[in-house]
């Protein structure tokens with residue numbers, strides 16, 4: 113039996129569409145990602161699945177609890193873990209008081225171990241308002257997992273964490289996966305999806321437009337590369353199976369100032385999905401005056417995959 117069974121789930125806020133017609137299942141022990149850019153509908157889906165807001169249409173069962181019925185929602189919350197995207201706490205309570213409260217609602221199998229793992233154990237007697245934002249998120253993670261639930265729903269679990277803590281959290285979630293905990297992860301990070309999820313549903317403008325297994329995702333998130341060079345650049349130098357959206361700008365007046373005697377400059381930008389070594393090799397053939405390398409936004413990548421309009425018959429704008 114599926115751990116989550118969602119059928120035509122729809123949520124409108126007045127006239128504003130949150131999500132529409134979502135249908136998917138999540139198998140026991142699966143790590144399923146809801147991958148989408150800002151505003152795609154991840155939080156709406158997750159809050160509706162957690163019974164925090166009623167669906168406008170459709171139905172969903174989470175661990176076989178029907179979220180449309182109040183009694184079942186209450187029972188579900190004892191068996192399911194939930195990490196909200198923006199956890200909010202009563203800041204005057206200590207971490208210890210918060211955990212005692214949650215233990216009274218849903219049991220506590222392992223908060224001590226988790227607190228130690230996330231280095232929160234020495235902060236327990238302090239009011240939560242004195243915690244750093246990162247410590248608050250980790251405390252919320254402890255709350256989500258303390259009762260050792262069979263299924264945990266996480267909304268943007270790595271947002272607001274520094275890179276090393278993100279890595280620590282991913283390692284923890286990977287261990288949970290090996291323990292057969294079912295995870296449903298809302299994320300706008302392709303890196304999180306690639307590293308963590310067995311399968312993702314791609315959300316765009318409130319619609320689930322595709323499903324991809326981990327093998328159908330790239331090895332890692334693509335990079336936006338932009339460099340400025342004083343050398344001539346061949347228009348065909350970068351298009352390859354690893355580079356796309358290549359733009360070569362020789363006409364930018366700010367860059368090619370021929371009056372001060374400096375050679376004209378060319379700005380080159382592209383999205384890159386290949387290996388670091390191949391990139392560095394290609395860049396090393398130019399005299400580089402400026403270089404910016406940053407992770408590409410998911411929205412750009414989805415446009416690359418699916419174009420600017422959806423072909424689902426719904427005619428939904430991007």
Ligand SMILES: Nc1ncnc2c1ncn2[C@@H]1O[C@H](COP(=O)(O)OP(=O)(O)OP(=O)(O)O)[C@@H](O)[C@H]1O
Pocket residue numbers: 125128129130131148149150151152153154155156157300
């Ligand atoms: N309380 C609300 N009232 C009206 N519209 C809302 C409300 N919450 C969400 N929406 C709308 O629903 C759509 C989906 O938003 P949602 O927050 O679920 O997306 P998201 O993928 O979680 O993005 P983000 O990461 O930015 O929260 C958006 O168009 C948003 O404007």
